[in-house]
Amino acid sequence: MISREGYLSEPQFLIRIASIIDKLVNSVSMGLGVRIGQNTVCSQKMHSFQPESPEEVEILQDFDAGQAFYQRVETGSIYHLDVFHQCGLVSHKLIAKRVHESIDLYNEHYALLGNRMEGYYDNVKADFIDIQTGTGGGRITGNLNFGRKLSLRKAHINHVHLTIMVPAPHLSCLIYIIMAVENVILSCNLELRCNEKIKMIKGVGRQKSDLTAYIDESDSLLKGKENTMTIIPDQKKEEENILLSPSGLAMDLKKFSEEYHSKRRSKPAGSVNSQRVAQDINQKWVIDLSNPNRNVTECGKQFKSYLEEQLPKIEAHLKKVVRETKKKYFKCGKSKIYENKTKSLENKKYIHLDAKDNEYGELAIGEMINAAARRMVQTNETIFHFSHDDVRYFNRKKRRKIEFCLLMDASSSMEGQRIDVAKLLARYLFFSTRDRISVIAFQQNRAWVQTPFTHDFGELEQSLNEIKAYGETPLALGLTACLQYIEQEKAYNPFIILITDGVPTLGMVTNNPVYDALLVAQQIKSKNYGFTCIGLKPHLSYLNKLSEVAAGSIFVVENLEEMGIR
Numbered sequence: 001m002i003s004r005e006g007y008l009s010e011p012q013f014l015i016r017i018a019s020i021i022d023k024l025v026n027s028v029s030m031g032l033g034v035r036i037g038q039n040t041v042c043s044q045k046m047h048s049f050q051p052e053s054p055e056e057v058e059i060l061q062d063f064d065a066g067q068a069f070y071q072r073v074e075t076g077s078i079y080h081l082d083v084f085h086q087c088g089l090v091s092h093k094l095i096a097k098r099v100h101e102s103i104d105l106y107n108e109h110y111a112l113l114g115n116r117m118e119g120y121y122d123n124v125k126a127d128f129i130d131i132q133t134g135t136g137g138g139r140i141t142g143n144l145n146f147g148r149k150l151s152l153r154k155a156h157i158n159h160v161h162l163t164i165m166v167p168a169p170h171l172s173c174l175i176y177i178i179m180a181v182e183n184v185i186l187s188c189n190l191e192l193r194c195n196e197k198i199k200m201i202k203g204v205g206r207q208k209s210d211l212t213a214y215i216d217e218s219d220s221l222l223k224g225k226e227n228t229m230t231i232i233p234d235q236k237k238e239e240e241n242i243l244l245s246p247s248g249l250a251m252d253l254k255k256f257s258e259e260y261h262s263k264r265r266s267k268p269a270g271s272v273n274s275q276r277v278a279q280d281i282n283q284k285w286v287i288d289l290s291n292p293n294r295n296v297t298e299c300g301k302q303f304k305s306y307l308e309e310q311l312p313k314i315e316a317h318l319k320k321v322v323r324e325t326k327k328k329y330f331k332c333g334k335s336k337i338y339e340n341k342t343k344s345l346e347n348k349k350y351i352h353l354d355a356k357d358n359e360y361g362e363l364a365i366g367e368m369i370n371a372a373a374r375r376m377v378q379t380n381e382t383i384f385h386f387s388h389d390d391v392r393y394f395n396r397k398k399r400r401k402i403e404f405c406l407l408m409d410a411s412s413s414m415e416g417q418r419i420d421v422a423k424l425l426a427r428y429l430f431f432s433t434r435d436r437i438s439v440i441a442f443q444q445n446r447a448w449v450q451t452p453f454t455h456d457f458g459e460l461e462q463s464l465n466e467i468k469a470y471g472e473t474p475l476a477l478g479l480t481a482c483l484q485y486i487e488q489e490k491a492y493n494p495f496i497i498l499i500t501d502g503v504p505t506l507g508m509v510t511n512n513p514v515y516d517a518l519l520v521a522q523q524i525k526s527k528n529y530g531f532t533c534i535g536l537k538p539h540l541s542y543l544n545k546l547s548e549v550a551a552g553s554i555f556v557v558e559n560l561e562e563m564g565i566r
Helices: 018-029 065-070 091-116 148-156 173-187 233-243 246-262 276-281 300-332 335-347 365-379 419-434 457-465 474-490 513-526 540-549
Strands: 034-036 040-043 046-050 052-063 079-084 129-133 136-139 157-164 197-201 351-352 393-394 403-409 437-443 446-454 494-500 529-534 551-555
Touching: 018 034, 018 040, 018 173, 034 173, 040 046, 040 173, 046 065, 046 079, 052 065, 052 079, 065 079, 065 157, 065 335, 079 173, 091 136, 129 148, 148 437, 157 173, 197 403, 300 419, 300 529, 300 551, 335 393, 365 393, 403 419, 403 474, 419 457, 419 494, 437 457, 437 474, 446 457, 474 494, 474 513, 513 529, 513 540, 529 540, 540 551
Parallel strands: 052 197, 403 437, 403 494, 494 529, 529 551
Antiparallel strands: 034 040, 040 079, 046 052, 079 157, 129 136, 129 157, 351 393, 437 446
């Protein structure tokens, strides 16, 4: 519930925020954007920011929000709010519920003060409010099953996006909405992020802006009368055709990741051969090639939904186990003196100028001011100034590198959609890390290095397309080949990710393939390598045992057949 204590305890709150709303109206009337509080940007235009400097928000004055998002003819009818927060998932359904409650509370206050305020208008309608977060979006009074496109959710991982159609006399409701959104963000254990600067960008051209990453189906009532869909049918068809193919989703991820990684001096993303797209989707379960329009089948739509639901969960699992593995590797082989010294440095937000470390981060301005003020009090100085001893730098932590070895089951039981999901996970992992990745495949009576450790997406893509499912499941052989390759390459902090759907059917040392695989898993534990298993059902009990013996973890992906996707 929206709190009825503090600022919102009485209807007079509306009167107290009147001056804020006056400034908002004046700025918006001039086509400008404003910052409300520390972390919210409001305008009637599109907003943009660069990945390397999210604290600086750009207001694109040539692009009206209503026209850009909803293809409306008129301008100035839609208000655009972005509430910024620490990167993380904020439930769009909880946001919708709390925003709806805030509108009810506002309408209640407005009704009580109607005769004391200039003019009187009908209530604010919650039906004309749309939201989008990293978990999804839609109209707050709808079913909230929209905004599920992967690139769309990725684009909103650090802010809550709201679009609102509200008469100017009711703009005070925006404050109620913002407070409700901030409360939800904080309840998700995420910090609010301050916007340090707003730039008004004009003259960037009125050419058509590329909104492909933001286009998805919607139940919005904000759309222009001439448009019954926020996504053009031809564009929708083309997007689904590409997105549903394994390489197509990788291309979508690649487009997002190229900019994301390039700003961080990360690995270059190689090229994707678009000519293979048609070959990749040449299966009846995704595209009906007998239809001249190449429509997406119902099964294809289910598969798309399946991927969009599972991939973020897998990413969260991998981040967790990798984080734990980095801690483990960091502790290995370090003396207690070194470990305690490093820990004490890590726990400090900043370091002193005289610290013996060779690398410093950015100047810690706040800490410098505190140090100078403390010195003035101690020495009874009257003029504020900085001295050499006041200088502070933020502690620059070195990233702990890990090298991933993706062990892929390519046996006959993985044929069809399962091998496609496995390849898709490989591509997804590539874009989720800045570390090197290798791929080792196993089938029948052999195991081989399909992709050596690489940063090149083109090399990974080409090698993945060469893997065909066939034969028995020699899991012990695959694990052994993986260990041998790690030793051969002297991999730095190796982490093994096994993708398989079942128990081994072909042994290596004994006639018991299950026992052989467990023996090799013991070696993984003894070498202190990181290990996790991405298990495709149904053989969950054995995969649990294997992960336990290897001192690793397991993540179970829902079976395609159980979900009716065949």
